[in-house]
Every structure is written in structure tokens, then in C-alpha cells.
Amino acid sequence: MARTRTSLTHWGAFSATVESGDIASVRPWSGDADPSPALGNLPGSVRHRSRVTAPAVRRGWLENGPGPDTLRGADEFVAVTWDDLVELLGGELRRVIDTHGNEAIYGGSYGWSSAGRFHHAQSQVHRFLNCLGGYTYSRHSYSLGATGVIMPRVVGTHDDLFTRSTQWQVIVENTDTMVCFGGLALKNTAVNDGGTTAHPARDALNRLRARGGRIVSFSPLRDDVDGPCDWHAPVPGTDVAIMLALAHVLATESLADREFLASHCTGYDRFERYLLGADDGIPKSPQWASSLCGLSADDLTALARRMAAGRTLVTVSWSLQRTRHGEQAPWMGLTLAAMLGQIGLPGGGFGHGYGSMNEAGLAPIRCGLPRLPLGVNPVTTFIPVAAVSDMLLQPGEPFDYNGLRLTYPDIRLVYWAGGNPFHHHQNLPRLRRALSRPDTVVVHDPYWTAMAKHADIVVPSTTFAERDDLSGSRNDPMLMAMPRLTETYAQARDDYDTYAALAGHLGVREAFTEGRSSRQWLRHIYETWSRTLDFDVPAFDGFWAAGALRLPTDDGLTLLADFRADPSAHPLATPSGRIEIFSADIDSFGYDDCRGHPAWFEPTEWLGGPRAADYPLHLVANQPAGRLHGQLDAGAASQATKVAGREPIRMHPADARARDLSGGDVVRVFNDRGACLAGVVLDDRVRPQVVQLSTGAWFDPADPADPNSMCVHGNPNVLTDDVGTSKLAHGCTGAHVLVQIEKYAGTPPPVRAHQPPVFTPR
Numbered sequence: 170m171a172r173t174r175t176s177l178t179h180w181g182a183f184s185a186t187v188e189s190g191d192i193a194s195v196r197p198w199s200g201d202a203d204p205s206p207a208l209g210n211l212p213g214s215v216r217h218r219s220r221v222t223a224p225a226v227r228r229g230w231l232e233n234g235p236g237p238d239t240l241r242g243a244d245e246f247v248a249v250t251w252d253d254l255v256e257l258l259g260g261e262l263r264r265v266i267d268t269h270g271n272e273a274i275y276g277g278s279y280g281w282s283s284a285g286r287f288h289h290a291q292s293q294v295h296r297f298l299n300c301l302g303g304y305t306y307s308r309h310s311y312s313l314g315a316t317g318v319i320m321p322r323v324v325g326t327h328d329d330l331f332t333r334s335t336q337w338q339v340i341v342e343n344t345d346t347m348v349c350f351g352g353l354a355l356k357n358t359a360v361n362d363g364g365t366t367a368h369p370a371r372d373a374l375n376r377l378r379a380r381g382g383r384i385v386s387f388s389p390l391r392d393d394v395d396g397p398c399d400w401h402a403p404v405p406g407t408d409v410a411i412m413l414a415l416a417h418v419l420a421t422e423s424l425a426d427r428e429f430l431a432s433h434c435t436g437y438d439r440f441e442r443y444l445l446g447a448d449d450g451i452p453k454s455p456q457w458a459s460s461l462c463g464l465s466a467d468d469l470t471a472l473a474r475r476m477a478a479g480r481t482l483v484t485v486s487w488s489l490q491r492t493r494h495g496e497q498a499p500w501m502g503l504t505l506a507a508m509l510g511q512i513g514l515p516g517g518g519f520g521h522g523y524g525s526m527n528e529a530g531l532a533p534i535r536c537g538l539p540r541l542p543l544g545v546n547p548v549t550t551f552i553p554v555a556a557v558s559d560m561l562l563q564p565g566e567p568f569d570y571n572g573l574r575l576t577y578p579d580i581r582l583v584y585w586a587g588g589n590p591f592h593h594h595q596n597l598p599r600l601r602r603a604l605s606r607p608d609t610v611v612v613h614d615p616y617w618t619a620m621a622k623h624a625d626i627v628v629p630s631t632t633f634a635e636r637d638d639l640s641g642s643r644n645d646p647m648l649m650a651m652p653r654l655t656e657t658y659a660q661a662r663d664d665y666d667t668y669a670a671l672a673g674h675l676g677v678r679e680a681f682t683e684g685r686s687s688r689q690w691l692r693h694i695y696e697t698w699s700r701t702l703d704f705d706v707p708a709f710d711g712f713w714a715a716g717a718l719r720l721p722t723d724d725g726l727t728l729l730a731d732f733r734a735d736p737s738a739h740p741l742a743t744p745s746g747r748i749e750i751f752s753a754d755i756d757s758f759g760y761d762d763c764r765g766h767p768a769w770f771e772p773t774e775w776l777g778g779p780r781a782a783d784y785p786l787h788l789v790a791n792q793p794a795g796r797l798h799g800q801l802d803a804g805a806a807s808q809a810t811k812v813a814g815r816e817p818i819r820m821h822p823a824d825a826r827a828r829d830l831s832g833g834d835v836v837r838v839f840n841d842r843g844a845c846l847a848g849v850v851l852d853d854r855v856r857p858q859v860v861q862l863s864t865g866a867w868f869d870p871a872d873p874a875d876p877n878s879m880c881v882h883g884n885p886n887v888l889t890d891d892v893g894t895s896k897l898a899h900g901c902t903g904a905h906v907l908v909q910i911e912k913y914a915g916t917p918p919p920v921r922a923h924q925p926p927v928f929t930p931r
């Protein structure tokens with residue numbers, strides 16, 4: 170019998186019809202005017218054949234015990250009982266801790282998992298590992314690796330840039346020109362960490378235009394802005410040069426707000442010497458930038474004048490910092506906005522992440538969120554999150570990070586729950602070699618992702634649809650009940666129950682569970698949270714019965730308005746209390762790849778450099794429109810985007826003609842790191858010499874035993890360089906990579922990405 174229930178994902182709330190143990194259909198939540206098409210991936214996801222149906226152990230690990238093994242990813246699996254799993258995994262955790270110490274466990278476990286706050290996979294795994302004495306952890310995210318380090322140093326905050334960003338209504342009413350580096354991709358506003366119930370960005374842009382506001386987009390893709398805009402398609406990776414040119418016009422035409430620079434910023438003089446070329450003899454003029462970015466110097470000059478003549482918001486998408494030297498674009502965007510002197514004025518100033526995540530432009534809630542307490546991690550060893558392969562391949566080696574000199578630990582056990590490094594990490598051939606190094610790799614996931622296939626111990630997790638939970642997102646007014654939609658599939662278990670059993674085996678059950686079942690925890694975290702509030706909310710049962718709770722929000726915000734109004738009463742959390750256009754601290758580190766002020770650094774992966782002679786196409790590996798990352802790639806909305814069963818690669822018709830390619834062709838995309846197959850889509854909204862292949866096709870090596878094997882499905886991370894943004898942040902640089910493309914000769918191998926691995930009897 171069909172039932173209907175309401176729940177939510179990171180990409181939206183919905184009501185689901187449930188039949189025969191699975192989601193049969195979904196309808197977007199009534200309050201959402203612009204729902205995400207990715208909701209279409211949910212039907213059939215609970216009982217999909219790619220589910221992990223029982224605890225599984227890699228044959229080689231079972232037979233030979235823990236140890237480095239290049240067979241990871243190519244071996245068979247053996248199904249074991251839950252009791253066996255608890256004994257094997259519990260015993261291995263005990264061995265590693267007793268022999269090598271807790272530092273030898275890598276528990277960074279980066280990834281998005283699903284939206285519920287209690288069953289949040291990272292929270293669960295971190296609480297569990299903390300109960301065992303801790304783990305080597307990771308800092309920051311693949312989303313904002315560079316921003317997460319540079320922005321606290323130069324504007325004193327990271328989170329506030331997003332949670333307290335200038336809101337859409339303020340932009341609609343006040344902004345004359347919105348200058349968007351990296352566009353305003355509406356596809357990305359589908360998503361918010363922890364769930365999202367409304368998608369107002371499209372409507373806001375339409376209302377801004379109706380009022381006479383203009384949108385200027387710098388992006389290799391025309392459709393990074395939906396609807397009318399002034400489109401500039403520079404050579405990818407040259408945005409900092411463009412911003413410098415705009416700044417140069419402001420500085421040399423007396424259009425810079427020197428009063429604001431003196432009262433609210435520090436170090437503009439040092440930066441201006443660089444801008445004007447006082448020391449290096451190179452003025453960063455529109456003519457100079459034009460030779461790098463391919464845009465006309467006159468157009469840049471005219472734009473700078475227009476920006477100074479009205480209320481201008483400079484926005485920088487997150488993608489711009491997911492490249493080598495990614496610290497520079499947000500820092501330079503902030504500097505440009507500071508020179509315009511409109512930071513803190515309604516509709517003017519700086520924004521970071523409009524068109525990257527739904528939260529930019531949305532009102533923050535006026536309270537915290539219910540959350541599972543994580544305990545304390547006594548281990549102080551960490552890595553910047555995108556250094557995972559470096560860590561596994563170079564134990565004991567020193568590295569630079571944010572002014573520190575650190576050492577990579579010797580990891581024996583890698584523990585992953587709720588993330589997929591074969592989605593998120595760069596240079597997958599190198600990652601495969603790195604994953605052959607530790608003694609043991611443990612993965613919890615509902616699905617047989619490539620990461621699960623590379624594990625020794627695979628723990629079948631439930632999906633959000635199989636358990637009770639509650640949502641919560643810092644810029645969404647709705648706290649939603651997420652009731653279990655259907656019964657647990659096969660032998661899957663909630664991660665919480667798995668950790669409780671492991672904790673029991675290891676003698677820390679009470680510390681982990683505090684005597685509560687997961688249902689009791691849900692009530693407990695809600696009640697603990699409700700006691701921190703200065704407004705009334707229903708008791709847990711009332712909330713659960715109502716299904717949703719509207720929280721109060723801070724409306725009408727302008728980013729940094731308080732600081733602007735009174736910088737001494739509201740100083741920034743920077744050394745000077747002001748915007749640091751020059752940072753003495755960063756300067757003192759003496760890094761060659763991040764200096765004391767924002768600057769142009771020539772990228773490695775760009776059309777203007779020597780690599781382009783061999784790999785003459787610039788691949789933009791952006792976020793997929795039809796899904797969240799690799800999640801539910803097998804679902805209908807994601808599958809509808811595929812071409813010949815492969816991930817679509819969009820290219821300009823001229824670049825296709827030059828290679829004798831037509832739409833629908835299967836092509837080999839390659840460089841010196843690896844290769845993948847993809848399906849051609851011709852589109853003149855893509856800048857010539859640029860191709861776009863989104864992330865998220867499940868990695869599918871033609872020959873799993875060969876670490877250099879091509880991916881037959883179209884995962885761009887077989888091509889990307891595994892190198893950090895700089896010594897300052899070591900952020901992820903996966904957004905850009907140079908490639909060559911050729912027609913695939915012969916019959917393309919079948920895509921097997923969504924099939925389980927081969928099992929063998931014990």
C-alpha cells in the first residue's frame with residue numbers, strides 16, 4: 170500500500186510516495202517555488218542494485234590480514250555476518266591503537282553524507298573515534314579550502330561571509346551592477362548543507378533585472394547566468410588579472426575611495442605599489458590584463474568606470490578558489506570592493522558564493538541548531554583536507570601550512586563514513602596508489618561507490634530514508650522532521666547502531682551511547698537545543714507531529730554593515746581589526762606562492778602556459794546540475810543527462826569540428842595523468858578552447874587491476890592535478906585541468922560503475 174511522507178535532502182524538501190520498500194515518486198515541497206531537478210534521483214534509490222546489502226570484507230585482507238596491498242580496488246569481497254564484522258573491525262581498531270597509537274587512524278572522513286543532523290555520518294564517526302582516544306583529523310573543506318584560510322586572515326571571518334551575506338531582497342532593491350566572477354550558476358543554488366526548503370535566487374535575479382539592475386558575468390559558460398546578462402568569457406583562471414585591471418582604472422582615474430581605504434583597511438599603499446608596477450615595472454593595467462585574459466582593454470576600462478558610478482556588488486564564486494593560487498581571487502575581489510568603498514552599504518561591496526550554494530543571500534536563523542555532541546579529540550595531528558594522498562604517500566615528511574611547519578603522520582588505518590574520495594579527490598591514479606599503503610581501509614556507505622570497492626571492510630549503512638532524523642541548516646528557516654520513509658533494506662544498519670556495537674566490543678559503549686537509542690538521542694538533542702533558545706518551541710512530540718518548525722531569522726542583512734558604520738566598535742577579527750589588503754603575517758611566512766597582498770600568479774593548468782601545447786583544451790570540472798556530487802548518480806535525473814551512458818562533456822562546435830567530432834560521440838579525454846571516456850554535447854554557450862565535464866560520474870576503471878586505467882564513465886578527477894592551492898592553505902584545486910580530446914576508436918567498454926563488486930564464498 171502506498172504511503173506519503175515528507176522529508177528532505179541537501180537539495181530540497183519533498184513528499185514521497187512509498188511502495189514496496191522504496192520511494193516510488195516524489196513531489197517537491199509546496200513551499201519551494203523553484204525545486205531542484207535532482208529530486209528526481211530519489212525514486213528507486215533505496216533498493217537499487219548498487220546498495221551494500223551485507224557487511225563485506227575484501228578477500229585478500231581476510232586471508233592475509235592487515236597490510237599494504239595493491240589489490241585494493243581489484244579484489245573480490247566476502248560477505249560476513251554482523252557479528253564477524255564487529256569482531257574483525259573492533260579487533261583491528263584495537264590492534265592499530267595499541268601498536269601505533271590513535272594518531273595512526275585517519276578519521277578526517279570528508280564528505281557530505283545526507284541531510285539529517287543526528288545520523289550525520291561525520292558527526293557519528295568523529296564521536297565514535299573520539300570515544301576510542303581520537304584520530305588524525307582534517308581541516309577545512311574541498312568546497313572552500315583556500316577561502317577557509319585566507320579570509321579569516323584578511324577579513325577576520327569565514328562563516329559570516331556566507332551566513333550573514335547581503336540578502337537577496339537588499340540586492341534586488343539597491344544594486345545597480347552585480348559583477349559576478351564565476352557567474353551565478355542557479356544549478357548550484359539547489360543545494361545547502363543540512364537541507365534547504367526554498368530556492369529564491371532565480372526569482373531574485375529576475376526582480377533585480379526588472380528594477381533595472383545589471384548582471385555582468387565573467388565565466389567560460391554563458392549559462393552560468395540564467396537570463397540576460399553582459400557575458401565576458403575570459404581565458405579560465407585569469408580572473409585575478411581582470412580584477413587587478415579594474416582596480417588599476419580605479420586607482421589611476423581617481424575613482425578609488427581613499428577615505429574608506431584609510432579608515433577601514435590596512436596596507437593599501439603596499440598593494441598599490443604592486444598595482445601600479447612601482448617595483449616590478451609592470452602596471453596591472455587593462456592592456457596588461459587583456460594579453461592574459463583575452464578580453465578587450467576598453468571593455469574592462471568601461472566596466473571599471475561603470476562600477477564606480479553606481480551601487481556595485483562584486484561577487485566571487487567558490488570555484489575560483491578551487492584552483493592553484495585559489496587564495497588570490499577572493500582576496501582580490503575583496504580588495505576591489507574595498508577600493509569601490511561600498512563594503513557595508515546596502516547592495517554594494519563584496520559577496521562570496523552567490524551561485525555557489527543556496528545560503529548566500531538567504532536570511533540566517535537566529536539560533537544554533539540541534540546537534541550531536543562530538544566529544545573531544547585528544548590527537549592534535551591534522552592535515553589540510555586535500556592533502557590525503559600526500560599524507561599516505563609521504564609519512565614522516567614535513568610540509569608547510571598556514572605559517573606552520575607540520576609532518577605527515579604514519580597512517581595505518583583509514584576510516585571513511587559519508588564521503589567518497591573517488592568523487593572528491595584529484596588525480597585518482599595517485600589516490601589509488603596512496604590507498605594501497607595503509608594496513609586497513611574501512612568504509613561505511615549505503616552504496617558500492619568506488620571508495621567502498623577500494624576498502625577492506627565495507628559497512629552497509631542505511632540511507633536517510635530508512636531512519637528517523639531531523640534537518641537543520643543555518644540559512645534555512647525550517648527545521649524539518651525527517652521520518653523514516655521505509656523499512657531498512659537488506660542487512661543495512663544505521664551507522665549509529667554499528668558504532669554502538671563496535672563501542673561495546675571495545676569497552677566504551679556507555680561513553681558512546683550514553684544509554685540512549687537513536688530515537689532517544691533525537692529527542693535528547695532537540696530538547697537540549699530547545700533549552701538554549703530565547704523563544705518558545707513545541708516539545709519534541711509536538712514538533713514531530715507537526716513535521717516542521719519555522720525558526721526566526723535575521724532579515725535584511727548587509728554584509729559588514731556594522732563594521733562599516735563604526736569600525737572601532739565592530740572591529741574585524743584580523744590583527745589590525747580592519748580589512749587586510751596587506752597582511753604582515755602572511756608576508757612574514759615568505760611563501761613563494763602566496764605573498765603579503767593579492768597578486769597575479771601564472772597558473773599551471775591554463776591556456777596561456779606551456780602545458781597547453783600538449784593539452785590545448787581547458788576542462789572546467791564544475792558541479793553537476795543533475796545531482797549532488799556522486800550521490801544517486803544511478804538515479805533518473807542524473808541518468809537523463811548522460812550521453813551514450815557516459816558523463817556529458819560540453820564543447821564549442823568549432824573545437825569539435827577541428828577534431829571531427831559530433832554530438833553523441835564517445836570521446837577519450839586525456840592528459841599525462843590519466844584518461845576517461847565521455848559523451849560529446851555541442852554547445853556554443855561554452856567558450857572556445859574550454860570544455861566542461863562536471864564531477865560525479867562514479868569512477869569506473871576499464872581494468873581495476875591497473876592503477877592508471879582509464880575511467881570509462883567520465884570522472885574528471887582521473888585528470889586533475891593533486892596539488893594544493895598554495896603553502897598557505899593547501900586547498901583543493903580540482904576546478905581546472907588541461908586536456909586533449911579524441912574520438913574513441915572502437916566499441917567503448919560497458920559502464921559497470923553502479924554494479925556491486927564480485928563476491929566469493931568464504
Ligand SMILES: Nc1nc2c(c(=O)[nH]1)N[C@H]1C(S)=C(S)[C@@H](COP(=O)(O)OP(=O)(O)OC[C@H]3O[C@@H](n4cnc5c(=O)[nH]c(N)nc54)[C@H](O)[C@@H]3O)O[C@H]1N2
Nearest residue numbers: 280281282283311312587588589593613790798799800903
Ligand atoms: N575535480 C573536482 N573535484 C571536486 C570538486 C570540483 O569542483 N572539481 N568539488 C569538490 C567539492 S566542493 C566537494 S564538497 C566534494 C564532494 O565530495 P563528497 O562529499 O565526498 O561527495 P558525495 O558524493 O556527496 O559523497 C557522500 C557519500 O556519503 C554517502 N552517504 C550518504 N548518507 C550516508 C550515511 O548516512 N552514512 C554513510 N556512511 N554514508 C552516507 C553517499 O552515498 C556518498 O557516497 O567534491 C570535491 N571534488
Ligand SMILES: Nc1nc2c(c(=O)[nH]1)N[C@H]1C(S)=C(S)[C@@H](COP(=O)(O)OP(=O)(O)OC[C@H]3O[C@@H](n4cnc5c(=O)[nH]c(N)nc54)[C@H](O)[C@@H]3O)O[C@H]1N2
Nearest residue numbers: 312351357360387388405406486487488525791792797798
Ligand atoms: N546541483 C548541484 N549543486 C551544487 C553541488 C552539486 O554537486 N550539484 N555541490 C555544492 C557544493 S558542495 C559546492 S562547494 C558548491 C560549489 O560552487 P562553485 O565552486 O561555485 O561551483 P562550480 O559549479 O564548480 O563553478 C561555478 C562556475 O564557475 C565557473 N568557472 C570555473 N572556472 C572559472 C574561472 O576560472 N573563471 C571564471 N570566471 N569562472 C569560472 C564555471 O563555469 C562554473 O560553472 O556547489 C554546490 N551546489
Ligand SMILES: [Mo]
Nearest residue numbers: 310311312313
Ligand atoms: Mo563543496
